[in-house]
Amino acid sequence: MxxxxxxxxxxxxxxxxxxxxxxxxxxxxxxxxxxxxxxxxxxxxxxxxxxxxxxxxxxxxxxxxxxxxxxxxxxxxxxxxIGHLFQDPMKGTAPNMSIEENLALAYLRANTSKSQFLSRISAKEKRDFREKLALLNMGLEDRMKNPVGLLSGGQRQALTLLMATVITxxxxxxxxxxxxxxxxxxxxxxxxxxxxxxxxxxxxxxxxxxxxxxxxxxxxxxxxxxxxxxxxxxxxxxxxxxxxxxxxxxxxxxxxxxxxxxxxxx
The missing domain is CATH 3.40.50.300 (P-loop containing nucleotide triphosphate hydrolases)
Structure with missing residues (x-):
């Protein structure tokens, strides 16, 4: 590998x-x-x-x-x-963008379809984001519109892990x-x-x-x-x-x- x-x-x-x-x-x-x-x-x-x-x-x-x-x-x-997480929870996310927008950026970056970069995130993909966030058991699925900068260090690190693996x-x-x-x-x-x-x-x-x-x-x-x-x-x-x-x-x-x-x- x-x-x-x-x-x-x-x-x-x-x-x-x-x-x-x-x-x-x-x-x-x-x-x-x-x-x-x-x-x-x-x-x-x-x-x-x-x-x-x-x-x-x-x-x-x-x-x-x-x-x-x-x-x-x-x-x-x-x-x-290649997914990469750092020691500093402040790295790997855009603090002024929402949780949903951060996940969308990670999804589009890792998506192999060139046309995907020209399209908007669909309602189905947003539902998928919500389901993945629910697995974290941190209540972030109900805060998808909130800026990432409002999250605690642990929440940001969990989100960064999810972003790094949103596409395997x-x-x-x-x-x-x-x-x-x-x-x-x-x-x-x-x-x-x-x-x-x-x-x-x-x-x-x-x-x-x-x-x-x-x-x-x-x-x-x-x-x-x-x-x-x-x-x-x-x-x-x-x-x-x-x-x-x-x-x-x-x-x-x-x-x-x-x-x-x-x-x-x-």
Missing amino acids: LKLINVSKTFNPGTVNEKKALNQLTIHFHPGDFATIIGSNGAGKSTMFNAICGTFYPDTGGILLDGEDITYVPDYKRSKY PKLLLLDEHTAALDPATADKVLDLTKLIVKEHNLTCLMITHNMQSALDLGNRTIMMNAGQIILDVKGEKRKGMTVNDLLEQFKEGVGSQLNNDRMLLS
Whole structure:
């Protein structure tokens, strides 16, 4: 489904601020994979997501999605088949537009029919939006005309998740999408995430700072450091792993203890 082959990216090359963010990164994901990705700050997790989304082009290497080379495909074209959620609930929605208008934009962006961009959203499609909103169990189906800016962070993040999957994407990227929410709301959005991923059998990559969640969710756990993969575990081996095992794997792969309070205290 997704292949990154020898992908490298250096920011500010030749300056005192030079940073090698991805270093010959090679990894393959299979259809239906739900991979959790962990690593300390600067490990390259979000940079890998940005490379996949087309936020920048890699210096070297290639990216293939569903057999198609997308290495130099513009980001706005990739957005039709790649859903992306961020840590900040304020991203991914237009606050001054209504819930219905935000869903309509997401639907039209991802729709593969060229003529659809020239048409208006039909009454049936609006009913479909309402039904999908009702599944969130947040009462948003009765607020479709309200501006998104009036919603809470959890409501906006749930709406953004719905927008990213209103037309089933080939790939869903979740960049710590519950980290800015309170624990109860985060659990609710995470449950919704699991439901949508399972219902659509999505290929999903999720960055998390919570090492226990990295082992509990999905079918595969990946650890990154210095722009490289230092651990890729799945199957029976993953089922028996503990957080302490992950810490030991980090120490073996890097040569030092993990020093990230946010991960250690989660």
